[in-house]
Amino acid sequence: MNNAELYHRSNTKQKRDSLQCLEEYGKRIKWKNGRITVIDIGCGDGSVTTSILKKNIPNNCERLLGCDISENMVQFANEHYANDHTSFTVQDIEGDLPTEFRGNFDNAFSFFVLHWIQNQEMAFTNIYDLLKIEGECFLVFVAHTLMFEVYRILSRSTRWKFWLKDVERFISPYHDCQDPVKKVKQMMTSIGFTSVEVEFLQKAFTFPNLDALKDFVRSINPFQIPKDLEEDYLLDLFNVLRDVRIIDYASSNVDGPIKATLNYSLIVAKGRK
Template identity: 35%
Template sequence: MNRAKLYSSASEMQHRDAAEALSRHVGSMTWLDDGSESVLDVGCGSGEVTRRLLLPVVPATGRVVAVDASESMIRFASVRHRHPRLCFRAIDILDPDMRGKFPLGFRKVFSFFCLHWVREQRIAMKNIYDLLVPGGEALLVFLASSPIFDVYQQMAAVSRWSKYTKDYENYISPYHHSKTPSQDLKTLLSDVGFHVAYCETRERIFVFDGLPQLKDAIKAVNPFLDRVPKDMHEDYLSDFLHESKKLKAKVQISNGKLSTKYELFEVLVKRVKQ
């Protein structure tokens, strides 16, 4: 997760899905007439989506704070995407003092392809709720399920790789095995206090042009690769691709291209209480 430069160049899927979610939901959000919006981006990663997609939809007098738990991602983003209306900070959404760090709160919170990494969903959603001022809104986009999580589980059962991946459950979406992911998430959001305007999963397909592109995408987000000795990286990636090909219902290979099916949450919520 700390391979910021690689992630920045190998995140086409995330960029596409974030752009589509913004185009669907930004117009239904309530924006201040004077444009003085305070905006938080949770899990900004290397900063591409924040700078290229989110900042342009924020009114010209608004400001964006982008946070990520990875200090190396924040260092990269701070240099690559410097802008007078954009600030990057290394902060984890699970921080117990999130509101203390931002006492004025925010009118908008966005998060793209981050929250599926968070096992403690209630804490994260409560922190987002607390960070919003009354009337504030949040747009959250993250994986409900993905074949990559199945492969993590399969690789953990392979003796050669199991010692590096024993904690694989910490790196799959909490909703991956749920039969009712949307309802599970709606219930949690309502319990936290949100008014849920929209909470659905969308089935998505992304086509990788070839194995090099797929390998880069895997390397950019795989949480176990740093644990594997470097001289075994190619073997690990080869086995990873081999396991991926077994998921024929979710992964298809044709003419040298690989397509993968996954389910993506799109969530629009509002804080209505003091």
């Protein structure tokens, strides 16, 4: 997940869903009068921060900061999107916050990041600590997707179990949860958030062709597969995608592209400090 250029050209699904969630739920966000500061947690290559989020926040934003754990992503974002009011920095939301970050933001956003974090309590506590009093967060992350099951299946294979031995680190903490909405609400309330709202959304994304699916899979792959094994890994992964019917050769038109549809569910959470 450190290849910024690959992620940049492969994150169409993330852009679509981020925009849809902002358009559908963004009207509930409380914006402060006067100058505001905004942080985007897990900004990746910076494209969602600038092409989606920036266009959906008020003009009175004097500072928009994107942060990400990946130095490569932050470097790419600064090279392509930084300006006088927008910048990007390396920061792990699951780690220790710099003193200057605490209580310094009116609004905190995060899109397609928090499901990678196992210590949810720490991440959400840090988000709370980032906010000023009466500041708000707006968070979108994956609850369940068949891709997680694909990783688990590969991790049980003789060939890939060594490289995927830490597979559970990269499964959403809500993937096996019966009531993720209740779990997130309880956690946010216990941390101190008020006006907590949590929604559960069923989503689907159809890839235009197998090359687009391949780039997407590679761009979000969390495992350190050696370069000389990468093509074999992708071949085996695609076989599993076929077995779980993400890739559906049977129902695809003979003369058209092979159908590939990913079904998944999202959590949209909002809370105030």
